[in-house]
Amino acid sequence: MSNYSRKDFIKLAGLVSASMLLPNFLRGNNKHAAKLINKLSLPQTNGNRLVVIQFSGGNDGLNTIVPFADDLYHSNRPGLGLSGAEIIKINDQLAFNNNLAGLADLHNEAHVALLNSVGYPNPNRSHFRSMDIWQSASDENKYLQTGWIGRWLDATCDPKNIKPHLALEMDETLSLALKGETMNGLAMRNPGRLELILKDPLMETIGEAWTPHDDDHHNVEYLHKTLAEVSKSAGYLHEHLFKHNAKAIYPQHAFGQQMKLVAELILADCETPVYYVSLPGFDTHAAQKDHQNKQLKVYGDTMKAFAQDMKDSGLWNNTLVMTFSEFGRRVKQNASKGTDHGTANVMMFAGGSLKKNGALNAAPDLSDLDNGDLKFKVDFRQVYATVMQNWLGANSEIILGNSFPTLDFV
Amino acid sequence: MNNNEKKLHHLLHRTGFGPTPELIDRFSGMAIPDVQKEIFSDAEIIQDLTIIPRPDTNDKGEVRPLKVVVLVLKSQKEKELLNLAWIDRMAVAQAMLREKMTMFWHNHFATSANFGWLMQVQHNLLRKHALGNFATMLHEISKDPAMILWLNNQENKKDAPNENFAREVMELFTLGEGNGYSENDIKQAARAFTGWAVNKKGEFEFREKDHDDGEKELFGKKGNFGGEDIINMLLEKEQVSIFIARKIYKWFVNHEVDEERVDELAKKFRSSKYDISDLMQYIFSSSWFYDEENIGCNIVTPVELIVRLKKLCKLEVDDQQMLALQQVLGQTLFLPPNVAGWKPGRAWINSTSLVQRMHLPKAMLDSGTARLNKRPAFEEQNNGKPAADEKVKVKTEWKLLVDHFTKKSDAELTEAIIDFLILSPNDRIDRQLIEKNIDASNRERRVITTIAAVMQTPEFQIV
Numbered sequence: 121m122s123n124y125s126r127k128d129f130i131k132l133a134g135l136v137s138a139s140m141l142l143p144n145f146l147r148g149n150n151k152h153a154a155k156l157i158n159k160l161s162l163p164q165t166n167g168n169r170l171v172v173i174q175f176s177g178g179n180d181g182l183n184t185i186v187p188f189a190d191d192l193y194h195s196n197r198p199g200l201g202l203s204g205a206e207i208i209k210i211n212d213q214l215a216f217n218n219n220l221a222g223l224a225d226l227h228n229e230a231h232v233a234l235l236n237s238v239g240y241p242n243p244n245r246s247h248f249r250s251m252d253i254w255q256s257a258s259d260e261n262k263y264l265q266t267g268w269i270g271r272w273l274d275a276t277c278d279p280k281n282i283k284p285h286l287a288l289e290m291d292e293t294l295s296l297a298l299k300g301e302t303m304n305g306l307a308m309r310n311p312g313r314l315e316l317i318l319k320d321p322l323m324e325t326i327g328e329a330w331t332p333h334d335d336d337h338h339n340v341e342y343l344h345k346t347l348a349e350v351s352k353s354a355g356y357l358h359e360h361l362f363k364h365n366a367k368a369i370y371p372q373h374a375f376g377q378q379m380k381l382v383a384e385l386i387l388a389d390c391e392t393p394v395y396y397v398s399l400p401g402f403d404t405h406a407a408q409k410d411h412q413n414k415q416l417k418v419y420g421d422t423m424k425a426f427a428q429d430m431k432d433s434g435l436w437n438n439t440l441v442m443t444f445s446e447f448g449r450r451v452k453q454n455a456s457k458g459t460d461h462g463t464a465n466v467m468m469f470a471g472g473s474l475k476k477n478g479a480l481n482a483a484p485d486l487s488d489l490d491n492g493d494l495k496f497k498v499d500f501r502q503v504y505a506t507v508m509q510n511w512l513g514a515n516s517e518i519i520l521g522n523s524f525p526t527l528d529f530v
Numbered sequence: 531m532n533n534n535e536k537k538l539h540h541l542l543h544r545t546g547f548g549p550t551p552e553l554i555d556r557f558s559g560m561a562i563p564d565v566q567k568e569i570f571s572d573a574e575i576i577q578d579l580t581i582i583p584r585p586d587t588n589d590k591g592e593v594r595p596l597k598v599v600v601l602v603l604k605s606q607k608e609k610e611l612l613n614l615a616w617i618d619r620m621a622v623a624q625a626m627l628r629e630k631m632t633m634f635w636h637n638h639f640a641t642s643a644n645f646g647w648l649m650q651v652q653h654n655l656l657r658k659h660a661l662g663n664f665a666t667m668l669h670e671i672s673k674d675p676a677m678i679l680w681l682n683n684q685e686n687k688k689d690a691p692n693e694n695f696a697r698e699v700m701e702l703f704t705l706g707e708g709n710g711y712s713e714n715d716i717k718q719a720a721r722a723f724t725g726w727a728v729n730k731k732g733e734f735e736f737r738e739k740d741h742d743d744g745e746k747e748l749f750g751k752k753g754n755f756g757g758e759d760i761i762n763m764l765l766e767k768e769q770v771s772i773f774i775a776r777k778i779y780k781w782f783v784n785h786e787v788d789e790e791r792v793d794e795l796a797k798k799f800r801s802s803k804y805d806i807s808d809l810m811q812y813i814f815s816s817s818w819f820y821d822e823e824n825i826g827c828n829i830v831t832p833v834e835l836i837v838r839l840k841k842l843c844k845l846e847v848d849d850q851q852m853l854a855l856q857q858v859l860g861q862t863l864f865l866p867p868n869v870a871g872w873k874p875g876r877a878w879i880n881s882t883s884l885v886q887r888m889h890l891p892k893a894m895l896d897s898g899t900a901r902l903n904k905r906p907a908f909e910e911q912n913n914g915k916p917a918a919d920e921k922v923k924v925k926t927e928w929k930l931l932v933d934h935f936t937k938k939s940d941a942e943l944t945e946a947i948i949d950f951l952i953l954s955p956n957d958r959i960d961r962q963l964i965e966k967n968i969d970a971s972n973r974e975r976r977v978i979t980t981i982a983a984v985m986q987t988p989e990f991q992i993v
Contacts, residue, residue: 246694246868246869247868248867248868248869248870249868252868263707284881292857292858292882293858293860293880293882293883294880294881294882304880306880306881307880307881307882308881308882309882313882313885313886314881314885316885316886316889317885317888317889320888320889320892320986321967322892322963322964322967322983322986323885323888323889323986325960325963326960326963326986326987326988329960338827338954338955339785339827339828339829339875339876339954339992340954340955340958340988340989340992342876342879343829343879343884343988343989343991343992344958344988346879346880346881346884347884347888347988349881350881350884350885353881354881354885405598406598406599407599456598
């Protein structure tokens, strides 16, 4: 979104919202205008980009952002609790796990915000179900077939000009979060896979031959349409891949490399506003400490590298990274020096233009538990509403099907 | 293709993995009811998978305990072996309908316990009852060790009930989400299942000391119910027949459900006291099963696609790549995404999976190479080793198919191949585009490249 000025943008936004009155000259052969109209098929996020990071497996939030000053924390976790050199203090209550040193550095620049005790009523301790709840943003007793980012695509994109790469997941398969009613995001673990389509005359021609129909009822039609979309996105992404090399050093871990790819796409001015990346390996029922520390180090180091690349190109102010997990873990450690499935958890945010930073709310209250689990204080959909409303400039009520009070950190 | 041929192709897709030269030679010219009879007769063969040996035991016959990490790794490998063996089996099995039904039940009772040998026990249980009686199967799967471990009934004890199994047996196995049970019914049922556990020999065991034998009240009844009573109470509900019939309709007739047909099937299912074979025979001999709208309407499942390609041209890739292929396409046997199993239909299709589906036939030409992510070994995946893009050797044999089209002239070839491979509406297939992209340097090349090109159409993905 860089080939035209903000003034142009606003002017044209006005025109399009009154599209019923679209002047003839814009419909016809005015090339410049046609190009600008086409641009407006993009969601209008003011140039803001969102990167969602999913910690899969249920990250132990209490050993991530550590309530080190709470005696209950240490008495519940003999041998597993962190203290001394294992933590980096944030305030007199909370500290980073020291493997998050990269994130702590960003915090020193006021570029990190932490929200404790995020969850939902009647928490589900199943990985799958709880992840579905987080991804679909549904009530805990409802089953939705679409995700919050997918519905954001539905609500903000032109159905006549579908671009799946507007929500890009760095994975083999597309998560529920990015599936909408009429539109889907695009999953791309490996850019080479998409090139297959461009190097194959048959596939490409079939994809290009498709024209929009009103009725995609039959599955044959659906596959043709999907192929056409993929083919279009593949071409677009291909033009933007490997154009800019990220300069920072990312960990040689799949997650680090995926975030590097995200950075390179952003640096190449790719029009994608939403990226989705997963870091698995947080299901730490046994021997948790080493394992979780390793994962957090990968995350912290990656975040630092990513922020550096964004800062160097002046893009950090337009970038928000949001990190969540499907649930936190029990306060009390189990018999095998691990933790079992729990409930409410900490969410982490990073970006160059946070309105508030540091700990946004109180440390979790370990003396007021529900069956040994943290009680949630903030509904995760308040966070989604905030991000969609304040950051992506979308109507969160349409997307979430309900009105949730927004927060004020972005 | 004449009407009878079309019906035959349709029946072969729904009862197995689609037409092959061999099956067409065997069945062409026969009346459809006679074909159906032979398919059901073939399906009587029950052949267990016996690839995972019983684990080491002590002199009491108890399995030696393993560290969790070792157990998870070992079971992961064992589940991969089971997966590969089953794929191979499906590609050659004479009892194709039984294999297909086994897959349906594997999806219905979706389990992936961390114990390969127990998964094999469960797998063979499902195969045994795949065309048997649903009530019997439900009773047995509820006591199946892999299921008990998977849905945490091992932890379901009098003093600390675990509701996981009680919930899923209603939500996923019999009634469907929110259909005729309450949260209290789940709580009460969980109490009835307390003490249903797996012993150290890996067998079902009823632990009286963990069982809550107090009075329970659910579904409007009071009594000192045990687990069997709950299952029987569920089986008395009409909703069970509707729920199962609807799912079978989805997978074996049409993803788009016709509720009137479902009611018809449910009634039949109830009247036979849950005889699965009876239900399936009824479906395949109903005239509506052969209606235009039910033919060539479903997106082929990843495993069916792989098995179909194995049957048609002996597709072979090495073991890790076969697993990677399933992963990319979105269906890895013995590794369902969650307890609810795989969702059928459009859920199979995303950018990556569609491109991979359509790329595969091209890669199969000349026993060529396919682009696949080289799958890091399981241990390395856990350490976050990135998947590297790699060319993968693909082996194929085309002779069977080439011979099948011997009698067709060059001019008739494209149409004949489309007829053989495509059941869905095929008017969008660009014949000229296909003929422009084939290698016509000799007859064999012409046939092979035409087949591959037709397999590359989106239409090939619909059965």
